[in-house]
Amino acid sequence: xxxxxxxxxxxxxxxxxxxxxxxxxxxxxxxxxxxxxxxxxxxxxxxxxxxxxxxxxxxxxxxxxxxxxxxxxxxxxxxxxxxxxxxxxxxxxxxxxxxxxxxxxxxxxxxxxxxxxxxxxxxxxxxxxxxxxxxxxxxxxxxxxxxxxxxxxxxxxxx
Numbered sequence: 812x813x814x815x816x817x818x819x820x821x822x823x824x825x826x827x828x829x830x831x832x833x834x835x836x837x838x839x840x841x842x843x844x845x846x847x848x849x850x851x852x853x854x855x856x857x858x859x860x861x862x863x864x865x866x867x868x869x870x871x872x873x874x875x876x877x878x879x880x881x882x883x884x885x886x887x888x889x890x891x892x893x894x895x896x897x898x899x900x901x902x903x904x905x906x907x908x909x910x911x912x913x914x915x916x917x918x919x920x921x922x923x924x925x926x927x928x929x930x931x932x933x934x935x936x937x938x939x940x941x942x943x944x945x946x947x948x949x950x951x952x953x954x955x956x957x958x959x960x961x962x963x964x965x966x967x968x969x970x
Contacts, residue, residue, distance in 0.1 A: 869962050870923050872908040880929040887936065895942060896935070898949040899928045906948060908958050912969035913940035924948065944969060 878900030884893045899906050906925035915921040915934050927934040927941040935941035944965060951961045 869908055869910045872904045872923075872958070876903045876907045876925070878903040878925075880931070881925070882928060882930055882933060882936065886930075889936070892936065892942070895945050895949070896928055899925065899935075899945050902949065902952050905952050905958055905961060906945070909944065909948060909962065909965060911941060912944060912965070913938050915941070940969070 881900035881903070882896055884890075884897065887893055887896060903925055906928065907923045909924040911921060911924045911927050911934075913927075913934070915927060915932070915938070918932075921927060921932055921934065924941065924944055926932050927938065928945065935945060947965060947968070948961055951964055956964070
């Protein structure tokens with residue numbers, strides 16, 4: 812039927828309606844894989860397209876912030892993400908002081924990188940940029956870097 816696909820028994824079919832039904836999980840995995848393949852160029856492109864004045868600065872971490880709202884292991888469908896989410900939950904005072912670079916910062920519900928890992932947003936469950944930033948934050952924190960040093964490293968890589 813349509814140019815963008817049709818719904819068949821609650822499942823999206825291929826473009827033009829002639830494709831095999833695709834479930835939401837399969838679609839999201841495919842989308843995430845494609846996005847991951849483009850992530851390196853996407854971060855650079857976003858940094859090149861958006862002038863620094865239009866990108867938000869890093870937020871100050873909220874006093875007393877904790878990781879209690881970070882999505883727990885049993886709530887993640889991908890077991891490979893468990894160490895990442897657990898790592899962010901251990902350093903909420905750092906993750907809350909980082910601006911996310913994937914573009915979600917324009918969403919008022921996203922305050923910081925920590926927000927991407929929390930139940931209210933869950934953005935990091937499928938966003939390769941949030942995941943890449945999270946891994947880098949954990950690695951740099953484990954290496955003894957300060958919040959300012961981590962911010963500088965993220966800005967250099969993601970813009």
